[in-house]
Amino acid sequence: xNRFTEEDIFNYLDRSMTPExxxxxxxxxxxxxxxxxxxxxxxxxxxxxKNNSLEKAPVHLANQxxxxxxxxxxxxxxxxxxxxxxxxxxxxxxxxxxxxxFMSLINAGYVDLQRxxxxxxxxxxxxxxxxxxxxxxxxxxxxxxxVIYGVLALVVLDKLLFNPFFKKRAKRLGxx
Amino acid sequence: MDTKIDDSQLIAxxxxxxxxxxxxxxxxxxxxxxxxxYRVLGNxxxxxxxxxxxxxxxxxxxxxFQGQSKFSTWIYRIAMNSAISHRRKKKIPVExxxxxxxxxxxxxxxxxxxxxxxxxxxxxIALNTMLPDDxxxxxxxxxxxLSLEEMSEITGINVTTLKVKLFRARKRLSSAxxxxxxxxxxxxx
Numbered sequence: 001x002n003r004f005t006e007e008d009i010f011n012y013l014d015r016s017m018t019p020e021x022x023x024x025x026x027x028x029x030x031x032x033x034x035x036x037x038x039x040x041x042x043x044x045x046x047x048x049x050k051n052n053s054l055e056k057a058p059v060h061l062a063n064q065x066x067x068x069x070x071x072x073x074x075x076x077x078x079x080x081x082x083x084x085x086x087x088x089x090x091x092x093x094x095x096x097x098x099x100x101x102f103m104s105l106i107n108a109g110y111v112d113l114q115r116x117x118x119x120x121x122x123x124x125x126x127x128x129x130x131x132x133x134x135x136x137x138x139x140x141x142x143x144x145x146x147v148i149y150g151v152l153a154l155v156v157l158d159k160l161l162f163n164p165f166f167k168k169r170a171k172r173l174g175x176x
Numbered sequence: 177m178d179t180k181i182d183d184s185q186l187i188a189x190x191x192x193x194x195x196x197x198x199x200x201x202x203x204x205x206x207x208x209x210x211x212x213x214y215r216v217l218g219n220x221x222x223x224x225x226x227x228x229x230x231x232x233x234x235x236x237x238x239x240x241f242q243g244q245s246k247f248s249t250w251i252y253r254i255a256m257n258s259a260i261s262h263r264r265k266k267k268i269p270v271e272x273x274x275x276x277x278x279x280x281x282x283x284x285x286x287x288x289x290x291x292x293x294x295x296x297x298x299x300x301i302a303l304n305t306m307l308p309d310d311x312x313x314x315x316x317x318x319x320x321x322l323s324l325e326e327m328s329e330i331t332g333i334n335v336t337t338l339k340v341k342l343f344r345a346r347k348r349l350s351s352a353x354x355x356x357x358x359x360x361x362x363x364x365x
Contacts, residue, residue: 045350048299053318057210
């Protein structure tokens with residue numbers, strides 16, 4: 001009589017044996033209590049899984065998925081332009097820094113507009129007279145630049161270090 | 177299950193910017209994806225969360241989906257990997273026999289339904305004692321419409337190794353279930 005392996009038991013349950021093999025297996029099954037017990041143990045798991053192969057997903061799942069997708073899409077593709085709280089501050093800081101730097105250069109006499117663009121400024125004396133009256137203290141310029149660059153450094157630090165670090169930490173602790 | 181529009185047409189719609197097509201794909205595969213997650217995680221809340229994440233990941237990755245494999249194979253792979261990594265990362269409280277006993281207090285008039293619920297309960301408790309890799313292989317195997325080649329594509333395990341893994345997993349499940357049932361019988365005596 002043939003010896004049947006455990007693999008044969010599963011092949012028998014899956015009906016993947018040939019009719020001849022199946023017949024032989026059943027014949028042996030009727031006379032071998034050990035095989036019978038092994039088959040009934042495997043059959044329980046097989047039947048339980050077969051009868052419960054699919055779980056029903058919660059009814060609201062599709063809606064939740066679509067809501068998450070819509071939120072994620074907005075976050076991914078929506079970039080506010082102009083003076084919004086997130087981007088506006090950087091924009092204003094940038095423009096102010098450029099203006100202060102430009103004024104400082106003019107004030108220090110580094111910019112000679114008549115030589116750089118003769119057609120643009122006809123009368124250098126008019127410009128000189130304007131800047132004779134216009135004076136910004138060096139300490140104000142320095143302090144303004146320090147404050148602006150300090151804030152910009154903080155923003156960069158936040159974007160590069162703090163934000164990723166705290167996001168990672170929150171995820172690790174299970175917050176969403 | 178909606179069979180009017182096939183998956184590739186729906187994917188083309190989504191790629192063209194009509195996200196509503198994705199809702200049909202979700203409705204079509206949500207039970208399968210949820211089953212993979214629930215079997216691996218053994219907990220409904222986490223399974224729901226991971227199922228949702230898997231679909232969002234699939235939506236975001238549709239641009240990279242080549243269409244060489246079926247959408248179902250692809251989404252099952254995403255779900256399986258997400259569930260396994262979620263279970264490894266986080267200590268998940270799995271449902272125990274005690275959790276199910278709370279529901280047993282309700283009356284179920286239909287005997288066949290009662291038996292099915294009982295089977296479901298013992299099956300999940302047995303699966304909760306097994307390794308997530310084994311659980312996912314078993315779950316995919318019992319989806320029935322998947323061939324061993326498709327299962328191999330989903331799991332990334334070659335067919336020969338997969339057969340061995342499946343055989344061992346079924347053996348482990350049989351013995352786990354046998355232990356649980358014997359324990360249950362003893363507690364009733």
